[in-house]
Amino acid sequence: MVDKLGLNFYLEEAISAARNLLGAVLIHETPEGTASGIIVETEAYLGKDDAASHAYGRDTRGGRRSDAMFAAGGHAYVYLIYGIHCCFNIVTGHDGSPQGVLIRSLEPRDGIELMASRRGTDNPRLLCSGPGRLCQALAITRLQNGADLTRGPLYLTRGIQTPRRVLATPRIGVDYAGGSRELPYRFVWADPDKIRWLSGRKGLRETPVKQD
DNA sequence: TGTCCGATTGGT
């Protein structure tokens, strides 16, 4: 178990965090074994002014599904979508500021056999390309909602590689969000060896994002 | 209590 990302990393704003999370490694250690992947696709979701966000129109917690988004950065927000799949978010910012980063795709790294078993497929491209798929591959469920990512078996580490090419595109599946629909809050690692792991190829000709 | 629908996925 190596250098977990610490609290300071998670306190930044969701948009810059979403960009900076590309290349980090998401790891889940379970009794079955350890599974991990390199983050290659993210989306930022902001607070009460972002119509695509589950925190839209909200200033405070209120016994709702999205309450975990109000936690301090470094916690998990996991929710069930379509009654079937889970989606995993990394909460960012300070306590009371509801924002987070949806992890949309990973490049599979450790525990590939375990992930294949959980996913019911050997096709490496179908293991972690998509928010629901990666949750199944890493055994992330609503039990992890609110989990502290700086302590415990679900955590991140700094990756080895640094993205050379990053694109920003509109977020996927938020056509209901009116004016927020077109905001370029989806970030994809667009280098040739990473594109194959993305959940979709749409919008890959959008705004290039300045590198570090 | 009742209705509507989703930050998705997999199969026709």
Place this chain on the structure above:
DNA sequence: CCAATCGGACAG
């Protein structure tokens, strides 16, 4: 293109 499957959000 469409069904799966269920709980959150909101109207009444």
